[in-house]
Amino acid sequence: xxxxxxxxxxxxxxxxxxxxxxxxxxxxxxxxxxxxxxxxxxxxxxxxxxxxxxxxxxxxxxxxxxxxxxxxxxxxxxxxxxxxxxxxxxxxxxxxxxxxxxxxxxxxxxxxxxxxxxxxxxxxxxxxxxxxxxxxxxxxxxxxxxxxxxxxxxxxxxxxxxxxxxxxxxxxxxxxxxxxxxxxxxxxxxxxxxxxxxxxxxxxxxxxxxxxxxxxxxxxxxxxxxxxxxxxxxxxxxxxxxxxxxxxxxxxxxxxxxxxxxxxxxxxxxxxxxxxxxxxxxxxxxxxxxxxxxxxxxxxxxxxxxxxxxxxxxxxxxxxxxxxxxxxxxxxxxxxxxxxxxxxxxxxxxxxxxxxxxxxxxxxxxxxxxxxxxxxxxxxxxxxxxxxxxxxxxxxxxxxxxxxxxxxxxxxxxxxxxxxxxxxxxxxxxxxxxxxxxxxxxxxxxxxxxxxxxxxxxxxxxxxxxxxxxxxxxx
Amino acid sequence: xxxxxxxxxxxxxxxxxxxxxxxxxxxxxxxxxxxxxxxxxxxxxxxxxxxxxxxxxxxxxxxxxxxxxxxxxxxxxxxxxxxxxxxxxxxxxxxxxxxxxxxxxxxxxxxxxxxxxxxxxxxxxxxxxxxxxxxxxxxxxxxxxxxxxxxxxxxxxxxxxxxxxxxxxxxxxxxx
Numbered sequence: 001x002x003x004x005x006x007x008x009x010x011x012x013x014x015x016x017x018x019x020x021x022x023x024x025x026x027x028x029x030x031x032x033x034x035x036x037x038x039x040x041x042x043x044x045x046x047x048x049x050x051x052x053x054x055x056x057x058x059x060x061x062x063x064x065x066x067x068x069x070x071x072x073x074x075x076x077x078x079x080x081x082x083x084x085x086x087x088x089x090x091x092x093x094x095x096x097x098x099x100x101x102x103x104x105x106x107x108x109x110x111x112x113x114x115x116x117x118x119x120x121x122x123x124x125x126x127x128x129x130x131x132x133x134x135x136x137x138x139x140x141x142x143x144x145x146x147x148x149x150x151x152x153x154x155x156x157x158x159x160x161x162x163x164x165x166x167x168x169x170x171x172x173x174x175x176x177x178x179x180x181x182x183x184x185x186x187x188x189x190x191x192x193x194x195x196x197x198x199x200x201x202x203x204x205x206x207x208x209x210x211x212x213x214x215x216x217x218x219x220x221x222x223x224x225x226x227x228x229x230x231x232x233x234x235x236x237x238x239x240x241x242x243x244x245x246x247x248x249x250x251x252x253x254x255x256x257x258x259x260x261x262x263x264x265x266x267x268x269x270x271x272x273x274x275x276x277x278x279x280x281x282x283x284x285x286x287x288x289x290x291x292x293x294x295x296x297x298x299x300x301x302x303x304x305x306x307x308x309x310x311x312x313x314x315x316x317x318x319x320x321x322x323x324x325x326x327x328x329x330x331x332x333x334x335x336x337x338x339x340x341x342x343x344x345x346x347x348x349x350x351x352x353x354x355x356x357x358x359x360x361x362x363x364x365x366x367x368x369x370x371x372x373x374x375x376x377x378x379x380x381x382x383x384x385x386x387x388x389x390x391x392x393x394x395x396x397x398x399x400x401x402x403x404x405x406x407x408x409x410x411x412x413x414x415x416x417x418x419x420x421x422x423x424x425x426x427x428x429x430x431x432x433x434x435x436x437x438x439x440x441x442x443x444x445x446x447x448x449x450x451x452x453x454x455x456x457x458x459x460x461x462x463x464x465x466x467x468x469x470x471x472x473x474x475x
Numbered sequence: 476x477x478x479x480x481x482x483x484x485x486x487x488x489x490x491x492x493x494x495x496x497x498x499x500x501x502x503x504x505x506x507x508x509x510x511x512x513x514x515x516x517x518x519x520x521x522x523x524x525x526x527x528x529x530x531x532x533x534x535x536x537x538x539x540x541x542x543x544x545x546x547x548x549x550x551x552x553x554x555x556x557x558x559x560x561x562x563x564x565x566x567x568x569x570x571x572x573x574x575x576x577x578x579x580x581x582x583x584x585x586x587x588x589x590x591x592x593x594x595x596x597x598x599x600x601x602x603x604x605x606x607x608x609x610x611x612x613x614x615x616x617x618x619x620x621x622x623x624x625x626x627x628x629x630x631x632x633x634x635x636x637x638x639x640x641x642x643x644x645x646x647x648x649x650x651x
Contacts, residue, residue, distance in 0.1 A: 053641065053643055054642065054643035054646070055643075056643075057512070057641065057643035057644055057647060058643065058647065060504075060505065060508055061505070061623065061624045061625070061626065061647055062623045062624060063623055063647055064623065066646065066647060115508075116511070116554065117507060117508045117511050117553060117554050118508075118549065119555075
């Protein structure tokens with residue numbers, strides 16, 4: 001079954017044609033033959049009724065010649081095949097057969113000729129007629145139907161070809177529309193078809209494509225504008241992020257100053273004692289070479305320690321942004337090295353469980369910043385507990401086939417439930433007296449999620465908080 | 476053989492104004508039928524068909540015979556109407572106004588004949604005769620009896636009254 005409009009039109013046309021013609025033909029075949037037979041019978045009966053008085057008169061006057069002439073007039077009807085007039089004594093008064101080559105069937109009408117005056121039967125008239133004319137008519141009808149069908153077929157074929165040609169432009173239009181792409185400019189569809197309907201369709205299609213083209217240009221402009229805005233927004237966000245990182249680093253730096261102070265306190269005391277020892281021995285004249293070398297060595301060692309502390313501090317705050325694969329245990333040790341004195345001062349012990357030595361990929365200093373933020377928060381939380389002296393921070397490194405997990409737990413009492421959802425929000429802090437900026441955990445989360453493609457989450461344990469850093473292993 | 480004799484005999488009989496039995500039988504059979512083939516006569520019949528035989532004295536026996544044959548032929552009924560047969564003299568015929576047909580058994584030279592014919596025309600009564608001379612004088616219908624019976628009609632009389640016959644009869648008849 002064809003799917004084209006023209007094809008469907010062809011099917012509908014022939015179905016309608018058959019639906020109209022076939023019932024008409026069947027109706028004619030069934031009904032007209034009987035009607036025609038009846039009509040012919042009525043016609044012949046009318047002739048008989050007309051001629052009977054004349055025949056009666058001729059019989060009365062015994063006019064054989066005129067009777068024969070009258071009887072022959074029956075044959076003017078070509079369907080009458082036999083005419084005979086039989087007397088009351090069964091004597092044949094008139095008998096004539098009209099020869100025909102192909103008589104299918106004859107019908108005989110028998111009627112008495114009655115004298116209208118005496119009402120006596122004069123003779124019996126027998127008329128036989130054939131229904132060949134019905135067959136002839138049916139044959140003619142069938143022939144005409146065939147001719148009509150052929151004519152209809154001819155007209156239909158011409159119409160079909162004409163309309164197919166006229167509608168072919170629609171196929172071209174469809175191809176043109178199918179080839180249309182918003183990524184390339186398209187020439188308007190041109191057609192020499194002058195039909196109003198086709199012109200309307202092509203005009204509409206051209207207008208539609210023009211509208212799409214306009215929209216495409218507008219969309220491109222909007223996209224460009226949006227891209228620029230997004231780019232600007234990204235730049236602004238990066239700048240803000242950098243600013244936040246910088247702020248976070250400055251905040252960490254402030255906190256580190258305290259660590260450095262703790263770190264430096266003891267070496268400074270040692271250096272001071274060594275200098276005082278040397279001054280006192282020099283004043284007493286007891287400063288020997290050996291004593292000088294010993295104190296100088298003590299001073300050098302402590303100065304070296306202080307210098308190392310400064311180097312660590314500087315390394316931590318340098319602007320190195322190079323991403324590389326690194327084992328996280330080393331930066332963690334370095335952080336604790338910086339915080340060691342401070343933690344000891346606060347009676348906070350720490351434990352590092354290295355169950356995984358896999359490397360991760362990222363900027364080492366940013367990783368250190370995250371660890372420092374979390375440990376500082378843990379330290380502050382432990383310190384803020386009134387009924388507790390000191391505390392414990394534990395770091396566990398573990399991994400599976402894809403990720404490295406760093407669990408940092410403390411005994412600071414944990415994060416209150418009502419703020420647990422908000423602690424990673426920027427500028428959210430629970431620290432009083434400007435001790436906190438509220439950007440530390442926010443930046444930690446940003447660094448882990450965006451720079452390390454990992455995640456940072458928090459849960460409460462029995463004693464405190466448990467921060468878990470999840471980062472993909474190096475690729 | 477009988478027919479051959481008749482062929483030779485009947486013309487002689489007709490012209491000789493003598494009426495034999497065969498002639499009268501044919502007349503008796505045909506005249507009433509012809510009468511009813513005329514439209515006006517048929518319409519004028521109310522109950523009885525009045526068939527009047529106008530005869531001169533010399534033909535009275537023939538008239539009687541004709542009446543008897545007609546009576547026998549039609550048994551007193553003509554086309555579902557009672558058939559009344561009368562035998563009258565020409566003079567008496569002039570008095571009859573409700574006759575449907577006159578069968579003239581008269582001498583063509585009879586002086587009263589024109590009056591009878593005139594009266595018949597006035598009363599639109601068909602006139603039959605066996606004598607061509609009577610047809611010449613103005614009788615409406617006469618019969619020629621030869622191999623077959625051939626009616627003769629006087630067109631002038633038919634047009635004058637007028638009489639309207641069926642097509643079959645007119646086609647069959649010979650105009651005079």
